[in-house]
Amino acid sequence: MLKLTGIVGMVSDSGLGEALHDLAHEDRVETIILDRRDMLRKRLRTVTDKGTDCAIALPRTTALDDGAVLLLETDRAIIVRARVETWLVLKPADTAAALELGYHAGNLHWRVAFRGPLLAVAQEGPRKDYLARLDAFLADGRISLAHD
Amino acid sequence: MTEPLSAARVGIGGPVGSGKTALLECLIPAFADRGTSLAVITNDLVTREDAERLQRSGLIEPSRVVAVEAGACPHTVIREDPTLNLDAAERLEMLFRPLDLVLLESGGDNLASTFSAELVDYWIFVIDVSGGGDIPRKRGPGVLQADLLVINKADLAPHVGVDLAAMTKEARDVRHGRPVIVTNCRTGEAIDDVVDHIVRNVLFDD
Numbered sequence: 001m002l003k004l005t006g007i008v009g010m011v012s013d014s015g016l017g018e019a020l021h022d023l024a025h026e027d028r029v030e031t032i033i034l035d036r037r038d039m040l041r042k043r044l045r046t047v048t049d050k051g052t053d054c055a056i057a058l059p060r061t062t063a064l065d066d067g068a069v070l071l072l073e074t075d076r077a078i079i080v081r082a083r084v085e086t087w088l089v090l091k092p093a094d095t096a097a098a099l100e101l102g103y104h105a106g107n108l109h110w111r112v113a114f115r116g117p118l119l120a121v122a123q124e125g126p127r128k129d130y131l132a133r134l135d136a137f138l139a140d141g142r143i144s145l146a147h148d
Numbered sequence: 149m150t151e152p153l154s155a156a157r158v159g160i161g162g163p164v165g166s167g168k169t170a171l172l173e174c175l176i177p178a179f180a181d182r183g184t185s186l187a188v189i190t191n192d193l194v195t196r197e198d199a200e201r202l203q204r205s206g207l208i209e210p211s212r213v214v215a216v217e218a219g220a221c222p223h224t225v226i227r228e229d230p231t232l233n234l235d236a237a238e239r240l241e242m243l244f245r246p247l248d249l250v251l252l253e254s255g256g257d258n259l260a261s262t263f264s265a266e267l268v269d270y271w272i273f274v275i276d277v278s279g280g281g282d283i284p285r286k287r288g289p290g291v292l293q294a295d296l297l298v299i300n301k302a303d304l305a306p307h308v309g310v311d312l313a314a315m316t317k318e319a320r321d322v323r324h325g326r327p328v329i330v331t332n333c334r335t336g337e338a339i340d341d342v343v344d345h346i347v348r349n350v351l352f353d354d
């Protein structure tokens with residue numbers, strides 16, 4: 001188990017770029033991919049894409065972010081990447097349906113994004129579970145599925 | 149100067165009467181045996197009942213148990229605005245440093261309560277067989293999202309007409325492989341497994 005207790009910097013930092021570039025050429029950069037929800041954590045046990053068992057224990061005042069560098073040594077670096085999110089995009093038929101859908105999504109504690117006339121719901125579980133909660137809306141045409 | 153590492157924080161939530169305080173009463177001596185420096189925060193609606201139960205228990209130094217009175221829906225102080233609990237955790241860390249672990253018990257709530265990742269590093273949702281074998285099927289956010297689901301009161305299953313094996317299977321199915329542990333806090337059954345999960349995931353000294 002490798003304990004990681006701080007953030008060295010970001011991959012975009014000019015001071016780290018050269019070292020990371022060189023290590024990447026030698027395939028010595030390991031990546032930890034985290035869900036958005038897990039990015040909020042300060043302590044977690046996880047595994048890099050190369051199988052290194054990691055224990056992340058950050059100070060409470062530190063926040064993980066996409067591109068955070070947790071380890072930078074001469075022969076290895078470990079960086080964090082946010083998992084690409086999938087969104088369920090919904091199109092309300094009219095204003096009344098939009099109001100009802102917004103209320104429903106709030107009641108279900110869904111994380112949403114407003115995309116003009118569309119409501120996007122972050123899929124933090126199986127898609128069928130989200131669709132099951134929308135059955136009645138889809139069945140009577142109050143909403144339809146739109147493309148992301 | 150490097151900021152000292154803070155204590156790990158583990159939340160325990162679940163419906164009223166599912167056995168959250170009973171689980172705490174099992175975890176406290178188990179962690180004491182491991183030499184883990186521990187403190188506890190309990191959340192009640194408008195009383196300090198759970199804190200006082202633990203303080204009287206003789207299991208832990210009473211000053212290591214702090215009560216937070218939510219005053220409203222219990223989930224608000226563990227999810228929407230965890231300020232009261234964050235303050236309590238920081239106060240305990242100052243008083244008892246070096247502290248390894250803070251266990252935060254939520255007030256009893258419904259199947260929708262979840263913990264903010266701002267407050268805890270890991271959280272457990274406790275349900276029990278007498279609440280109904282259909283609880284996992286209802287896919288409440290607590291059941292789905294918790295890092296660890298505990299199904300407590302295993303011994304009561306035959307008395308309340310619950311097929312425990314089926315309930316456990318459904319719990320594993322809806323959680324897509326995330327851990328589920330069946331316990332009996334009255335006898336201490338499977339408490340070691342719960343401890344192992346906490347140790348592995350946030351204490352890191354496995």
